Amino acid sequence: MNESKAAGHTAGEQGSAGRPEFRLHRPTAAEVAVFRAKNERIELGYAEIGQSASGYPAGYNVDHNSVRLGWGEEVWTQACAALKTWKMFPAGWTAIEPADEPVRVGQTLTMLARGYGVWWMSGCRIVYLVEEAGPVRRFGFAYGTLASHVEQGEERFMVEMLEDGTVWYDLRAFSRPRFWPVKLMKPLARRLQKRFVRESLAAMVAATKM
Numbered sequence: 001m002n003e004s005k006a007a008g009h010t011a012g013e014q015g016s017a018g019r020p021e022f023r024l025h026r027p028t029a030a031e032v033a034v035f036r037a038k039n040e041r042i043e044l045g046y047a048e049i050g051q052s053a054s055g056y057p058a059g060y061n062v063d064h065n066s067v068r069l070g071w072g073e074e075v076w077t078q079a080c081a082a083l084k085t086w087k088m089f090p091a092g093w094t095a096i097e098p099a100d101e102p103v104r105v106g107q108t109l110t111m112l113a114r115g116y117g118v119w120w121m122s123g124c125r126i127v128y129l130v131e132e133a134g135p136v137r138r139f140g141f142a143y144g145t146l147a148s149h150v151e152q153g154e155e156r157f158m159v160e161m162l163e164d165g166t167v168w169y170d171l172r173a174f175s176r177p178r179f180w181p182v183k184l185m186k187p188l189a190r191r192l193q194k195r196f197v198r199e200s201l202a203a204m205v206a207a208t209k210m
Contacts, residue, residue, distance in 0.1 A: 018148030039123035060174035090199035123148035
């Protein structure tokens with residue numbers, strides 16, 4: 001796997017600890033911009049950077065799911081384009097900002113999510129890219145949570161074209177609650193994570209439907 005990991009420090013090594021931010025309304029573009037600016041210098045919130053590529057560290061919840069998108073070059077091209085524009089995030093209650101910038105290692109992002117009547121913003125950062133030309137073709141990337149995220153861990157989004165021409169979307173993550181209210185409501189948080197997986201798989205199928 002061709003990977004490029006982000007430079008930087010892990011939690012506790014630099015800067016402010018950071019905090020997620022909550023709203024009763026969907027955060028405005030200005031609020032998202034301010035939150036992202038705060039996060040540019042905030043550290044990653046976990047030590048196991050890059051481990052979603054090859055395994056899972058102990059002590060985390062693990063989610064690994066995939067779905068067949070179709071077959072052939074056109075589906076492959078659409079799948080890669082969908083990842084690059086964050087189409088795998090279910091619309092209406094999740095989003096990544098900015099979604100219109102090229103994905104690059106070290107890029108700081110804001111994840112927006114809504115659950116149980118509340119919106120929140122969490123910080124994350126691209127920690128590696130995946131680009132493999134064959135015989136199995138792969139494209140994707142992973143982000144790690146910053147100390148301003150409600151969770152702690154890493155998530156990889158990847159598409160593959162196998163040697164038989166079938167194209168798959170693969171979603172792989174390890175996580176555990178970081179912010180204390182999420183720790184108290186872990187079963188509800190896990191329910192939202194399971195929902196995200198289901199709807200992310202469906203979103204990629206829809207984005208590549210011929």
